[in-house]
Amino acid sequence: MNQLKWIFANGKLPSLYYYKKLGMEKSFSYADLLLFTKNIFKKIGCSEKDSDIAARALLSADLRGIDSHGIARLVGYVRLWEAKRANTNPDIKIIHETPSTAVVDGDGGLGLVVAPFAMQVAIDKAKNVGTGWVSVQNSNHFGIAGYHALKAVEEDMIGIAMTNASALVAPTFSVERLLGTNPICVAIPAGEEPPFVADLATTTAANGKLEILQRKNQVAPAGWIQDKDGNSSTNPHELKSGGALLPLGGDREHGSHKGYALGAVVDIFSAVLSGANYGPWVPPFPAYVAMPENMPGKGIGHFFGAMRIDAFRPAEDFKKNMDQWIRRFRSAKTVEGEEQVLIPGDPEREMEAERIERGIPLLHGVVEDLKLLSARFKVEFF
């Protein structure tokens, strides 16, 4: 895989790029980072069990190469707790249900803990009646959607996970930011082949991609962002001046109304269906950003689904066909200069294998943050 593909692999920020271009502190073992993260969560009041759940969910982002959503955000979660915007001892519960659905109230807990609870409810319902669908209110940011969706795959189910997030995205024709990057993940088991894992923000480019351009003082491609008046912009700092990320498609002529519609569906399933906040009222992740006024719901919202394969067909038949699907796509004739057509989930899986073996490289600034947390909470850092 060439370098450019690493940079943009599934719209994420994989390590090789940082590694070569930005200078990394060094690599850390997954086990060490997991233990450190777990200990920090314990220090801010999470139970032993919740600390483990949250640390595994958070670190899965680093393993899969989505560095913007991993341990780099640990300090952000701590600040949410400091600002009393995250409850580290929540009473998470089902507040409404039918045989195939539930609404979960996260009690203001960390999304890293609330989401695994809700996904398990979906899986349990699927065991009983074929599928389970859970909308979540009163939660916080849950890490990467892929981690939660893959829990269903372990049970021979299709897993679906989505979440809304604070507004950075302007719908088509809008200058106002009304939607988050609102990711969707669909994870599908196969037989001999690894699972198909589509995990995508409903924007042209994830926010993390802008961050890297900011650090390098480079321009962004047209179609990623607009300025405060809605003009196309290549300035990666534009969001600080009232600009916005653009929905997948980029502009009307290239289908941005479709990206907008998909982001809207995520917002509605996650928040209107659960009673969480939606649109411009979604609470921000950075604790220093003021909360929106007149919030119509509770916290941020997520949506999870689990569909048992054998609720449709014998799982073996399905998996045989999935293997054929994957092999046919992977062996398609490529455009010149590309080695292979990728299956969604390929880059993250390769990254995970590499990082489990060789460790997780962290940016200098991230390591500095972790050292500060280490000193403050008297938790050993490696």
Place this chain on the structure above:
Amino acid sequence: MNQLKWIFANGKLPSLYYYKKLGMEKSFSYADLLLFTKNIFKKIGCSEKDSDIAARALLSADLRGIDSHGIARLVGYVRLWEAKRANTNPDIKIIHETPSTAVVDGDGGLGLVVAPFAMQVAIDKAKNVGTGWVSVQNSNHFGIAGYHALKAVEEDMIGIAMTNASALVAPTFSVERLLGTNPICVAIPAGEEPPFVADLATTTAANGKLEILQRKNQVAPAGWIQDKDGNSSTNPHELKSGGALLPLGGDREHGSHKGYALGAVVDIFSAVLSGANYGPWVPPFPAYVAMPENMPGKGIGHFFGAMRIDAFRPAEDFKKNMDQWIRRFRSAKTVEGEEQVLIPGDPEREMEAERIERGIPLLHGVVEDLKLLSARFKVEFF
């Protein structure tokens, strides 16, 4: 709404554009076209009831301004029947089910008849256990996804409809066409506001948009199509020379891997989950195109979902929030030159109201086809 917006409204081909630029035969009343269509379906062997179901599903495309998928395709359905590729007297049945899921075998029937059957199964299951999910094998093209999804909205449910289709789309990095335009519709009820209806092909541009450029001998915007070697092309005739439509996003830098992943999810839910054909093996709509070799499944596949609103929250609470959501987005500050941020479904609903009142304009070539059908089957045309 300005003309350009009509042209590209939700990626469809609304009538005003044809009307002004291409010269229409004249407008026909919905009732007349419905009766004619129903009579043609009867002549090719559909029962009275199925003819009515199929005609309503087909004509809904014309009403909603998606002219490429409406009565213009009636002759195509007749040719499928002639080629013995569509069974007009099918034994449609559930072949596997759980309380919240089913697989429906369409027995090679018209998708226009099979899809309403399957959507009703999803709705009935949602009444019982909160949600219903139905994957369909052995079907044919079902018209527009929006028609089927909206059936659930009538029951205070969220409706989901998707279908695979014959391969015209090249995944990211592929020169081969492996996916159809694979549309997804999500229809969501509101309270005082009309429903939210996101109905989108998972490509940058629908095939119908290319057809209009072909007729006018105009070039396509970059990012819609590639030539047979995978180079970006602006030639709308490129598909005839081995070119391909591009997934939503257009190219890798603008997120085409996301459009590819979404189209793949539609393919897998519709066909791998049901036992229909997938990827490059999906049967073509034009009866003169040879069937693929070594087909792994039966017919084409669809996927439907219905989620009862009150399986999550009291419907009144949900609708109040949906109204607020819709009003907030619709009243957002717009970029210069645009009147309003649109809610998905707005353009089609406006078109439907207009066409019910003023009639449905048809292209000259479409009217000629209908006259030939009229003569051949001795069915009165107006």
